Amino acid sequence: MFARSSSRIFNVINISCIQSRSARAWVRKPLGSPMAKSKMFRIAPKKFIPADEKAEVKRLYDNYFHQMKSLRHYFFEQSLEQAESGEVAQMKHRLEEEEHIRLMEENRLENEKTAKLREEKLKIQAEKTRENILASLINKEEETRQYEIQIEAFLEKQKATPFIQAENIEKAIEEALANPVDFNFAIDLDGYVYRGRETAIEKIPEEERERLRSN
Amino acid sequence: MASAIPTFTKIGKVIRLNKHGCTNRPFYHIVVQKVKRKCYISHMKISITLKKKYYTRDNFDGPVIEQVGSYDAMPNSQHEKLVAVNFERVQYWLAQGAGMSNPVAQLLGLSGFLPNHPQTLIQSWKNRREPPRERKLQPIKGIAPPLDNPKI
Numbered sequence: 001m002f003a004r005s006s007s008r009i010f011n012v013i014n015i016s017c018i019q020s021r022s023a024r025a026w027v028r029k030p031l032g033s034p035m036a037k038s039k040m041f042r043i044a045p046k047k048f049i050p051a052d053e054k055a056e057v058k059r060l061y062d063n064y065f066h067q068m069k070s071l072r073h074y075f076f077e078q079s080l081e082q083a084e085s086g087e088v089a090q091m092k093h094r095l096e097e098e099e100h101i102r103l104m105e106e107n108r109l110e111n112e113k114t115a116k117l118r119e120e121k122l123k124i125q126a127e128k129t130r131e132n133i134l135a136s137l138i139n140k141e142e143e144t145r146q147y148e149i150q151i152e153a154f155l156e157k158q159k160a161t162p163f164i165q166a167e168n169i170e171k172a173i174e175e176a177l178a179n180p181v182d183f184n185f186a187i188d189l190d191g192y193v194y195r196g197r198e199t200a201i202e203k204i205p206e207e208e209r210e211r212l213r214s215n
Numbered sequence: 216m217a218s219a220i221p222t223f224t225k226i227g228k229v230i231r232l233n234k235h236g237c238t239n240r241p242f243y244h245i246v247v248q249k250v251k252r253k254c255y256i257s258h259m260k261i262s263i264t265l266k267k268k269y270y271t272r273d274n275f276d277g278p279v280i281e282q283v284g285s286y287d288a289m290p291n292s293q294h295e296k297l298v299a300v301n302f303e304r305v306q307y308w309l310a311q312g313a314g315m316s317n318p319v320a321q322l323l324g325l326s327g328f329l330p331n332h333p334q335t336l337i338q339s340w341k342n343r344r345e346p347p348r349e350r351k352l353q354p355i356k357g358i359a360p361p362l363d364n365p366k367i
Contacts (some may be wrong), residue, residue, distance in 0.1 A: 057333065057337060060333035060336060060337070061333050062331075063333075064330060064331075064332060064333050067330045068329070069331070071309070071329065071330075072223060072309055072310070072312070075306050075307075075309045075310035075313075076310045078306070078310065079306075079307065079310035150271075
């Protein structure tokens with residue numbers, strides 16, 4: 001007896017777990033079993049079809065497939081035309097149009113609402129910006145005024161200092177020559193001034209010692 | 216493969232005969248069905264030696280989408296085998312890209328909706344060549360003359 005291989009019947013692979021009393025459907029001969037005696041030297045008869053018949057068959061099938069292909073394409077194009085012009089398509093088109101109009105109306109109302117809100121906001125903002133600009137302009141004016149005052153003061157100061165102009169040159173030179181400034185002096189911690197490069201403390205009498213006291 | 220007309224992609228649907236009826240009384244529904252296994256698409260070139268590997272019943276494939284006609288295989292008292300076909304729906308499904316089984320293609324060819332299937336012509340000249348086979352059932356005798364060749 002050959003071992004019962006797992007069979008595939010109706011896409012159920014292992015049917016052995018289900019108990020059934022009906023006859024088991026034969027799917028195929030078990031793979032390991034030997035060839036039957038009656039089939040050992042059998043040669044399967046091969047149908048002979050003459051060449052002209054084969055050619056005729058091929059011609060018929062070629063023509064048929066060609067025709068079917070073109071027919072399918074024709075049907076397809078017909079279906080496309082129908083889809084655009086048929087009753088169902090027209091109804092769909094009408095419904096879509098209505099829907100479109102309704103939605104556009106809704107959109108328009110929404111837009112109006114938001115436009116109103118936006119206008120109010122913009123008004124408030126415009127006010128604020130105007131105030132800001134005014135304040136900044138005022139500040140700017142203040143600053144320029146202050147600046148001008150400062151410049152005036154500075155110019156006054158500069159004009160007050162004794163500059164030597166072209167006219168005063170000779171006078172200034174004569175003055176400078178007449179009053180030479182001698183920097184060769186030393187100052188004590190107490191403020192006594194010792195002029196000249198070679199003066200010593202002991203040489204000057206007490207009356208002439210103190211000179212610079214104001215700090 | 217170069218061709219002027221582009222090829223159709225297979226949608227998983229097929230127009231075929233589903234066998235109903237009972238023992239010794241077949242009755243077929245012409246039906247548009249979803250395909251789960253590789254099956255009949257007669258507009259594609261398949262080798263004529265292709266055989267089914269496992270025992271398949273048509274109803275085990277996907278659900279029936281639409282019934283598009285019927286075919287009564289038993290001749291009635293007037294010696295007619297009645298076929299009903301909804302040509303509009305068949306045209307719709309063919310436009311969508313559904314396949315067709317051989318028998319359905321033959322029936323539609325005989326009806327005139329599609330060109331004649333080569334199988335009809337091949338079978339006809341084979342019937343003319345060979346003598347008819349002996350049959351157990353007697354042909355029904357009625358108004359129409361009985362068929363000479365019971366293979367048809």
